[in-house]
Amino acid sequence: MELNIIHVDMDAFYAAVEQREHPEYRGQPVIVGGQSKRGVVSTASYEAREYGIHSAQAMAKAKQLCPDGIYLRPRHDYYKQVSKKIRAVFARYTDLIEPLSLDEAYLDVSTNAENSIKIAKRIKRQIKVELDLVASVGVSYNKFLAKLASDLNKPDGFKIVSPFQAQELIWPMDVSELWGVGPKTEEELKELGLERIADVAQADRLFLIRELGKKGYRLHKLAQGQDPREVSIPGDPKSIGNETTFKQDIAKRSLLQEHLLQLSQKVAQRLQNKEVKGKTVTLKLKYEDFEVLSRSNTIQHYIDNGEEIYELADRLLEKIDLPKKVRLIGVTVSNLVDKKFEQLKLF
Known part of the structure; x- marks a missing residue:
């Protein structure tokens, strides 16, 4: 990896910018935030944090903790x-x-x-x-x-943090350090006896899924140092896809192919509506135990029609054994390009 x-x-970004602009503020407790009675702290310099001041704290409380601090309105x-x-x-x-x-x-x-x-x-x-x-x-x-x-x-x-260090580093940490774990989920985990990230990593995956749903599956993966999320550019769609979760888990390959054909047609329609084409087709399967499997195929030319998308996705499906029933199937087209751009490339 x-x-x-x-x-x-x-x-301490806001406070650091103010300290940069006003050298006399350096080394001083600088608190940036709303100045009304109901105002809250946006950012506190590290000098201010020594007084117990932190982001999202009531400004009135901050002034009690550090009455001599430098309090500034944010300049967004x-x-x-x-x-x-x-x-x-x-x-x-x-x-x-x-x-x-x-x-x-x-x-x-x-x-x-x-x-x-x-x-x-x-x-x-x-x-x-x-x-x-x-x-x-x-x-x-x-x-x-x-x-x-x-x-x-x-x-x-x-x-x-390398793959070799991940387990040693994160397993002793409190479960609250897992991405997406807020106070409510932290309470749920600790009620299940899962105090540390190691507890989540070593717990039975099906137990976590039964107790927490798909969140349990995600947390189990994170606790093992696995996170499939990609870095995504805002406002710039990298892919167009569609998926469906079945009312009853499916074991028959022919039924999966029927759903795959329908999804391929929907994806093609969305590609055509947005006037884009792609050359990478990805098939996604989620098994009954929430394990996710994905396979991709990249071709040399750009496509936007359902038949070609289905043909590529079906080839991927043929190569996958189905040891368990499937609860979800999806197809995605990525490596997108605007149709006009593709036409320019042809010329």
Whole structure:
């Protein structure tokens, strides 16, 4: 597994920008947020955090904890300008950038021939030198672990998590560290006796599915250091697909083929509506125990008709043994290109 995913998280971003613009604020507790009675803290500098101040805290509480702090209204338009400059640094190395907020983003550098760790170090250094701001950076082979890595040594952190380190690193952690686990899910897990990530990883998968549904399957995978989510560019559809979950799990291949044909026609219609074509077809199966299997085939030309999509998907299905019943089937077309662009290429 290649370490191609980088997570960049700016440290105390709003407060750090204000400290950069006002040198007299450096080393001081700076709190940015709404100033009304019902205002909340947006960002607190690390100096302010020593007083127990944190994001989403009531501003009134923050002022009780640190009455002599520097309290500022947020300047969102300016923070957006700074954020664009940070993303311009990212864009030197990859087009696959998934912003999570003004101060946080995932990068996929798999298409860059340079070593990903060198890229990550260079990004961190350039943000500091060119923008006088500090970023914490995590590098790993998936999004969950890259984000976790960037959080570990804050502020000014840099952490690499390899496949060989993942289990040793995450298993001792509390279950609340798993991506997607909020207070409610944390309570559910602990009621089941699952306190640590190791407990979730070593639990019976069918037990987790029975107790938590498909969330249980996802958490079991995460606890084992597996996260299939891709870095996705907002507003830029990378694929068009369709899937269906059966009322009753299916064992017969012929029935699966019938559903696959219908799905292929639907996907073709959506491709034609959006005036795009693709050349990679992916078949997805979910078995009765929620295990997910996917297979892809990339061809040389672009397609948008149901017959060709079905033919490629059916070939993939033929190569798969069906040891268990299937609860879901789906087909997706990716590697998309605008029809007009494809026509220009032909000429």
